[in-house]
Amino acid sequence: MKELLIISGKGGAGKTCLTAALATLVAPCVLADCDVDAADLHLLLKPETQKSEPFYSGVMPEIIYDRCVDCYRCYSLCRFGAISILTTHPRILADACEGCGVCADQCPEEAIVLHDRHCGEWYMSSTPCGTMAHARLHPGAENSGKLVTAVRQAAKAAAEAEGRELLLSDGPPGIGCAVIAAMTGVDAALIVTEPSLSGMHDMKRVAKLARNFEVDFQVVINKADINPELSDEIAAFCRRNDIGIAGTIPFDPLFTTALRQGKTVMEYPDSVPAQAIRQIWQHVQEKLL
Ligand code: SF4
Ligand code: SF4
Structure with missing residues (x-):
């Protein structure tokens, strides 16, 4: 072939x-x-x-709000402006997120989990x-x-x-x-x-x-x-x-x-x-x- x-x-x-x-x-x-x-x-x-098969690549963070204490450390560390604090709790902006994982790694409450990203x-x-x-x-x-x-x-x-x-x-x-x-x-x-x-x-x-x-x-x-x-x-x-x-x-x-x-x-x-x-x-x- x-x-x-x-x-x-x-x-x-x-x-x-x-x-x-x-x-x-x-x-x-x-x-x-x-x-x-x-x-x-x-x-x-x-x-x-x-x-038809889904294609996954990279990761997407999710904030578990029961654990989040609104310290905004994730917001401060995200270099891509992918976390908004305009609402009561921080919110992930999926379109801006590069999937670097820094927010999950650095959250003091382990309130951010990473999922496979459906692309x-x-x-x-x-x-x-x-x-x-x-x-x-x-x-x-x-x-x-x-x-x-x-x-x-x-x-x-x-x-x-x-x-x-x-x-x-x-x-x-x-x-x-x-x-x-x-x-x-x-x-x-x-x-x-x-x-x-x-x-x-x-x-x-x-x-x-x-x-x-x-x-x-x-x-x-x-x-x-x-x-x-x-x-x-x-x-x-x-x-x-x-x-x-x-x-x-x-x-x-x-x-x-x-x-x-x-x-x-x-x-x-x-x-x-x-x-x-x-x-x-x-x-x-x-x-x-
Ligand atoms: S770093 Fe963790 S605890 Fe702090 S605001 Fe972000 S998700 Fe919440
Ligand atoms: S994974 Fe990286 S780019 Fe996405 S929200 Fe967290 S720190 Fe920002």
Whole structure:
């Protein structure tokens, strides 16, 4: 089984549309939506949830008011302003709490207990393209890297149990903890970029990250014809740095039309984007996987 990660270094470059299109092309496969902060692969693949599990990470304090003597030591020591004393007794402000545990450790009455923090859910679902592992992180919740790891582990287990040859992962944007969690140990990656200054800048950053993690990768230039000069500049950068280009996809309003209808462009098999994506997949099979 091979794991192919689709990343972009930034949001909006087209990685989710490409992931869904490739899934439609190679089905059945197993999918992992590792963009847990803003998951949207489900909008295109319409999963039916088979299993749901809570995701816990870090701790959340609770004040046991029977023991509290209102000394406000917890309020004085909390560096995150996460304890309010505007009410009769101190109160934890969950959204501001970083879960450091200092208040519980320092309460002279042992009136603060720490609970596991419920940060979201992860799901196993069936889609027309195969089993999909995905998740929903609660707004403001931390540790998306840990949740990405849980999603990947669940997807890998499903791929092995079902004997699938391909695990397709839709990666998170950026180059932070969640991307590192999605990238570590994959067989190959596709970096989707677009010919804009920010697209090129973020492609370079995530390419450097992939090199550091010794991940084989190639670049896909999406909407390549909206700025041919910048597309040429991206191609020249790739040549200079010995980075392969898996292919280019021209701009086509069909992407937006398909998105509005909750479809992938592969459902329009004779369209120009569908032909470009078929060529990219052939290239990926021959040169990357
Ligand atoms: S430190 Fe403990 S006893 Fe003091 S106000 Fe906070 S919870 Fe109450
Ligand atoms: S766990 Fe840390 S951040 Fe949260 S209320 Fe206690 S001291 Fe403040």
